[in-house]
Amino acid sequence: MQLLPVIALFVAFVIPQAGLFAQSPPDFTDAANKATPAVVHIKAKVQPDQKQIKQYNKDFGVPGPFKHFFDDDFRDQYRGQRQPKQSSGSGVLMTSNGYIITNNHVVENANDIKVITHDDRQFQASIAGSDKLTDLALLKIEADGMPTMNPGNSGGALVNTEGKLVGINTAIATPTGTYSGYAFAIPVNIVKKVMKDLRQFGKVKRGYLGVSISDLNGKLAEKFDVERTSGVVVRNVQQNSAAKEAGLKEDDVIIRVDKRKVDNTSELQEAIGLKSPGEDVAITYIRKGGKRTTTATLKAKEEMTQAKEKQSAILEELGMELKELTAKEKEKFGVRYGIQVIELFQGPLKRQTNMKEGFIIMSVDGEPIDSIRDFTAMLSRKQGGILMEGRYPGSRGTYYYGFGM
Incomplete structure (x- = not known):
């Protein structure tokens, strides 16, 4: 199974299932009329890196006796790397003043982007910003009074039968390597x-709960x-995470x-993925058969990393x-709380205690x-x-160790 990038954000339609066979087929005309004006064509060009061009010239300035090692196919490959790369796709006008959402892979590293309405x-x-994780990029054109797409609720396709945007197509899973699947x-x-964050910050600010998870x-x-x-x-539960501070534990x-x-x-990841660092979320969970609720203040990934580095120091x-x-x-060792020493190195504890x-x-x-x-x-x-x-595992006695910082 291969994943192929979708190079055009085509207009697809979601058909409500209720009454699907009892009613006549839906008329897509109105939806198409609403959606089409907001869909744009995008042409992106990536100029070759000047360092690569200099390296090409250097590589092929080799002494004559060695040139026979470089055949025509090899030279053609390097010549191709010197040519501008082009890609094309579609995008959706999201605001009347010219903000456009498209796939990141369409415009990544491009230094010349044209939009045709x-x-x-x-x-x-x-x-204006891009996000590799969701494969989304936000473009800006200098324009006013542009037709904008009306966002609907969550969904998987691009447009529903009311002409509302419900999703951005990004890839196709295909068993054959062709664009079908x-x-x-x-x-x-x-x-x-993503669009809100890219407009405001130029990048996406995600809130992290800090747990490893699996389906029940x-x-x-x-x-x-x-x-x-x-x-x-x-x-x-990760150290220094929002989940840890909220009291979530393994097996909740x-x-x-x-x-x-x-x-x-996937539903949990989406629910958290819509939040930003610093936001409070109410987490309802089951522990030992009982239902509980706690509040977690989501953190930025960098915040957890910095705290971990401080701990490590x-x-x-x-x-x-x-x-x-x-x-x-804890049950095995007969303790209600505690942390265990795994290894001791040179330091105050080893010098001042046994x-x-x-x-x-x-x-x-x-x-x-x-x-x-x-x-x-x-x-x-x-x-x-x-x-x-x-205490030590297997021992009922209590031990005390004093040292100075």
């Missing part, structure tokens, strides 16, 4: 989010005591985001590597510890002497 007017376009489209609610099935539903077979299982089953029901991973200074305990490990690898840190200066984030945040605020309390 349905009435044969031609405009020079610039890239299953088409993929980006729902319009995601398109609107019958076997997992029985394991987690869930009386349903739809939902999203939390497989792992997410069933709703705000007022939106989520039955599978503190652990490196101490000379230790830690891991968080799963619910099963702590061994495997030690479970349960508290620092009397305050319970249940995550690496809690541990590093607490140490970053402290100076002078610090006392750790905990």
Whole structure:
């Protein structure tokens, strides 16, 4: 199975299923009349990089005795790289002042973009922003009073029978390598989010929950005591993430985001993907058969990375590597909370204590510890002497280790 880029955002129609055979076939004329004026043709040209051209000239300035190693096919290949590359596709006018949505692969790296409207007017376009993840790009032409597409609700095709935009086609899955098979489209609610961010910031700002997930099935539903077979299982919770701070844990089953029901991973990803960093979302989930709700403040990916780097710096200074305990490990070790020392390096702990690898840190200066984030945040605020309390697996005794920062 291959994925081929769609080079034209053609007008496709969604037919409501209700009464499909009881009524006469729908008339697409009105929808086409509404949609066609907002669809534009795009021609993009990518000029070769000057460094590549210089390299070409250098490569073929080789001494005569070696030129026979470079046959005509090899030379033609390099000559082709020196020629401008052209691509074409379609786009959709989204605003009356000339903002256009198209596929990123149509205009990526282009330095000359022309837009031709349905009435044969031609405009020079610039890239206002692009997003590789959704394969969307936002173009801008200097124009006013342009016909705009009326966005409908979420959907998979481009236009419904009312002439409303419900999606942007982006690729075709084909078993033959030809342009036939299953088409993929980006729902319009995601398109609107991407377009809004590209206009405002020049890039898409995504909020991240910070979980690894999988679909709930019958076997997992029985394991987690869930009386349903739809939902999203939390497989792992990332450190410094919104999910971690909201109290989500491994094996929780997410069933709703705000007022939106989520039955599978793609629905959860779309629900979160429409949000921005800093937004609060209500997460409804099932844990041990009981339904709960928590509020998560979504984070930017960079924010989680920076926090992780700060944590790593503190652990490196101490000379230790830690891991968080799963619910099963806590039950096995007979603790309600704690984090485990995996490895000790040169640092204050090794110099000032006889702590061994495997030690479970349960508290620092009397305050319970249940995550690496809690541990590093607490140490970053402290100076002078610090006392750790905990135990070793298989031992019922409590151990104390004091050291100075």
